[in-house]
Amino acid sequence: MDAIQITVNVLEIIVLIYFGFASLYVFVFALAGLFTPKQRENIIAKQRKFAVLIPGYKEDNVIVEVARRALEQSYPEERYDVVVIADSFQEITLQKLRKLPVKLVEVAFEKSTKSKALNKAMEVIGDRYHVALILDADNIMDFDFVERINEAFNKGYKVVQGHRIAKNTNTPFAILDAISEEVNNHIFRKGHRVLGLSSALIGSGMAFDYHFFKSTMAKVHAVGGFDKELELKLLKNRNTIAYLHDALVLDEKVQKTAVFANQRKRWLSAQFVYFKRFAASGVRELVLKGNVDFADKVYQMIAPPRILLLGLVFLITLMYSAGHFLFEDGWLSISPGVWWVTFSLVVLAFVMAIPRKFYNMKTAQAILTLPRAFGVMFLSLFKLKGANKKFIHTQHGTV
Numbered sequence: 001m002d003a004i005q006i007t008v009n010v011l012e013i014i015v016l017i018y019f020g021f022a023s024l025y026v027f028v029f030a031l032a033g034l035f036t037p038k039q040r041e042n043i044i045a046k047q048r049k050f051a052v053l054i055p056g057y058k059e060d061n062v063i064v065e066v067a068r069r070a071l072e073q074s075y076p077e078e079r080y081d082v083v084v085i086a087d088s089f090q091e092i093t094l095q096k097l098r099k100l101p102v103k104l105v106e107v108a109f110e111k112s113t114k115s116k117a118l119n120k121a122m123e124v125i126g127d128r129y130h131v132a133l134i135l136d137a138d139n140i141m142d143f144d145f146v147e148r149i150n151e152a153f154n155k156g157y158k159v160v161q162g163h164r165i166a167k168n169t170n171t172p173f174a175i176l177d178a179i180s181e182e183v184n185n186h187i188f189r190k191g192h193r194v195l196g197l198s199s200a201l202i203g204s205g206m207a208f209d210y211h212f213f214k215s216t217m218a219k220v221h222a223v224g225g226f227d228k229e230l231e232l233k234l235l236k237n238r239n240t241i242a243y244l245h246d247a248l249v250l251d252e253k254v255q256k257t258a259v260f261a262n263q264r265k266r267w268l269s270a271q272f273v274y275f276k277r278f279a280a281s282g283v284r285e286l287v288l289k290g291n292v293d294f295a296d297k298v299y300q301m302i303a304p305p306r307i308l309l310l311g312l313v314f315l316i317t318l319m320y321s322a323g324h325f326l327f328e329d330g331w332l333s334i335s336p337g338v339w340w341v342t343f344s345l346v347v348l349a350f351v352m353a354i355p356r357k358f359y360n361m362k363t364a365q366a367i368l369t370l371p372r373a374f375g376v377m378f379l380s381l382f383k384l385k386g387a388n389k390k391f392i393h394t395q396h397g398t399v
Contacts (some may be wrong), residue, residue, distance in 0.1 A: 008332075009332075009333040012332065012333055012334050013333075013334070015316070016334055016338065016339075016342075018304075019304070019309070019312065019313050019316065019342060020338075020342050022303050022304055022309055023309065023313060023342045023343075023345040023346045023349075024345060025299075025303065026187055026306065026309070026345075026346065026349040026353075027345040027346070027348060027349045028191075029187040029188070029191035029192060029195070029349075030186060030187050030191060030348070030349035030350075030352040030353045031191075031349075031352060032190075032191040032192075032194040032195050033186040033187060033190040033191030033194065033352065033353060034352060035194050036194070037190065037193035037194045037243070038194075039155075040155040040156060040157075041155065042151070042154045042155055043154065043155065043156050044154050044156075045154060046150075046153075046154060047075075047076060047079050047150060048079070048129075048130035048131050048150055048153060049079055049080065049081075049128065049129045049130045049131070050075070050079065050080035050081070050129065050130070050131045050132075050133050050146055050149075050150075050207075051080070051081055051083055051122075051125060051129040051131070051132050051133065051210060052070055052080055052081065052082045052083060052133045052135060052146070053083050053085065053118060053121055053122075053132055053133065053134050053135070054066065054067065054070065054082065054083065054084050054085065054135045054136075054137055054139075055085040055087070055114050055117035055118055055121070055134075055136075055137065056084065056085065056086060056087065056089070056136075056137030057087045057088055057112050057117075057137075058087070058088045058089070059089070059137035059138070060089055060090050060092075060093040062137055062138045062252070063084060063086075063089070063093060063097070063137050064093065064096045064097060064100075065140075066135070066137060066138060066139060066140060067082055067084050067097060067100055067102050068100060069140045069141070070082045070102075070135065070140075070141060071100070071101065071102070072143065073141065073143060073144070073145065073146045073147070074143050074144045074146075074147050075144075075146040075147045075150065080133075080146055081102075081103055081125070081129075082100075082101075082102040082103065083102065083103045083105060083121055083125055084097055084102050084103070084104050084105070085105045085107055085117045085118070085120070085121045086104060086105065086106045086107065087106075087107050087108065087109070087112050087117055088108070088112070089106075094106070103125060105120065105121045105124050105125070107120050107121070113226070114203075114226050115217060115220050115221060115226040118134070118217055118226075119217055119218060122210075122213075122214045122217070127210070127211065127214070129210040130153075130209070130210055131149065131150070131153060131207050131208065131209065131210055132207065132208050132209075132210045132213040132214070133146065133149060133206075133207040134203075134204055134205075134206050134207070134208075135204050135205065135249070136203065136204040136251065138167070138251065138252040139164075139204050139205060139249050139250060139251055140167065140249065140250040141205075141248075141249050141250075142247070142248040142249065142250075144247075145162060145205075145247050145248065145249055148162075148244055148246065148247035149162065149207045149244070149247060152207075152242055152244055152247075153207075153209075155242075157240065157242040158208065158209040158212055158239060158240075159201075159206070159207070159208050159209070159212075159234060159239055159240070159241045159242065160206065160207045160208075160241070160242045160243075160244060161189060161199045161200070161201055161202060161205065161206045161241060161242065161243050161244070162205035162206065162207075162244050162247040162248070162249050163185060163189075163205070163243070163244060163245050163246065163247055163248050163249070164181060164185070164202055164204065164205045164248075164249050164250075164251045165178070165181070165182070165248055165249070165250060165251065166178030166181065166182075166250070166251065166253045167250035167251055167252045167253065168252055168253055168255070169253065169362070170255065171255040171256075172365060172366035172368070172369040173253075173254055173255055173256060173366075173369060173373070174253040174254065174255045175253075175358070175362060175363055175366035176366050176369065176370065176373055177253040177254050178253050178358070179354055179358055179363070179366075180306065180307065181202075181251070181253070182353070182354060182355050182358070183306055183350060183353040183354060184200070184202075184306070185245075186352070186353035186354075186355075187349070187353055188200040188300070189243040189245075190243060190245055192243075192296075193242070193243045197292065197293050197296055198234075198235060198239075198240050198241035198242075198293050198297075199241045199242060199243035200231065200241075200297075200300070201227045201228075201230065201231045201241060202227065203226070203227040204249070204251065205247075205249035205251070206227075216230065216233060216234070217230070219233070220233070225266070225267065225269075225270025225271070225273070225274065228270050228271065228274050228301070229274060231297060232274060232278050232294070232297055232298070235291070235293045235294040235297050236278075236281070236285065236291070236294045238291065238293070238294075240293075264305075264376065264377050264380050265380040265383055267305075268305070268377075268380055268381065271300075271301045271302070272301070272302075274301050275298065275301035275302045278298050278301070279298060279301075279302075281294075281298075282294060282295045282297075282298030282299070283295070305377060306350075307370070307373055307374055307377050308374065308377050308378060309346055310346050310347075310350065310374075311370075311371075311374035311378070312378075313339070313342055313343045313346050314343055316339055317336065317339040317340055317342070317343045320332065320334065320335075320336040320339045321336040321339075321340075323336075324336055
C-alpha cells in the first residue's frame with residue numbers, strides 16, 4: 001500500500017468519524033424528542049415583575065405592532081413592563097411608540113450590537129425587576145407566554161427558553177427556515193431536556209433571572225451570536241436551561257436567498273469563533289469536572305448545521321457508491337453500506353423532528369429549493385472571515 005492510498009484511507013476515517021458522530025448525535029436526540037421531558041413540581045407560588053426587553057435596529061416596519069401586541073398578555077399588566085430599545089429608528093416611529101404604555105429607551109452606538117442595547121436598557125430601567133424576558137423586534141408572544149414563563153420560574157429555573165415558531169410560511173425559503181427551526185427545537189431543546197441536558201438558547205423568546213442576567217450580560221461583548229456566548233458562560237457555571245414547548249412566540253422567517261445567506265453566514269461565523277475560544281475548556285470541563293452540558297454545547301459549535309449535514313452526507317454516500325464501481329478494490333477502505341447507514345440516520349432524524357403539520361404539498365414544493373439552500377450555506381463557509389466582527393442586520397416586516 002503506497003503513501004497516497006494510506007493518506008486517502010486516513011482521510012476517509014476522519015471524515016466518517018466527523019459525519020458519522022454528527023449523524024448519530026442528531027438521531028439520538030431526535031428520538032428522545034418524541035418523549036416528554038420530566039417536569040419539576042412548583043416550589044413557590046409568586047407573580048414576578050417582568051421586564052420584556054425588545055431591542056431593535058432600524059425595525060420601523062414591525063416594532064409598533066410588536067410593542068402593541070406585547071402589551072396584550074394574560075399576566076397582570078402591573079407585573080410587567082414592555083421596554084423597547086430603539087436604535088436608529090425614524091422619528092415618526094418613535095412618536096408612535098411614545099403614545100403606547102411602554103418604556104422607550106433610545107440608544108446610539110458607533111457599532112451597534114444586541115448585547116450593547118440590552119446592557120444600556122438595563123442600566124436605564126434599574127433593578128426593580130425579577131425576570132428579563134428577551135424578544136426580537138419581530139416577535140409576537142402568545143397570550144399566555146409571560147404567565148407560562150413565570151410558572152417555570154416557580155419551579156426553580158433561572159433560565160428558560162420558549163418555543164419559537166414561524167410567523168410566516170409565505171415563500172419556499174420561509175418554509176425551509178420554519179422547518180429548520182422546528183428541527184432544532186426538537187433536537188436541541190426538547191430532545192436535550194428529555195435526556196437531562198440543557199436546552200439550547202435561540203436569541204429571543206427566552207427569560208432569565210433579572211439580576212443574574214444583568215450581571216452576566218455585563219461580561220458579554222459579542223458582536224454577533226451573543227446568545228451563544230451567554231449560553232456557554234451559563235453552562236460552564238452549571239446553570240440548567242429549561243425549555244417550554246407549550247410557550248409559543250412567533251418569529252418572522254427569512255423569505256429571500258440573500259437574507260438567508262447573510263443570516264447563516266452570521267450564525268456559522270459565531271459558531272466557529274466560540275468553538276475556538278471554548279474548545280480547550282470544553283475538554284477540561286468534561287474530563288476533570290464531568291460537565292457534560294458544557295462539553296455538549298462546545299461540540300455543537302463545530303457540528304455541521306443540519307442542512308449541510310444532510311446534503312454532504314448524501315453527496316458522500318453517492319460518491320462512495322459510485323467509487324466502488326470505478327476504483328480498484330481496496331482503494332476505498334470504507335464500504336458504501338456504512339455511508340448509507342449514516343445517511344439513513346440523518347433522514348430518520350429529520351422525519352422524527354419535523355412536525356406533522358409540515359407534511360403537505362407546500363413543503364414538497366419547498367424541498368425543490370433545498371439544493372439552493374444547501375449551496376448558499378456551503379458557500380457561506382468560505383465567506384466567514386470578519387463576519388463576527390461586524391453587525392449583520394436581518395430586515396423584518398416584509399411579509
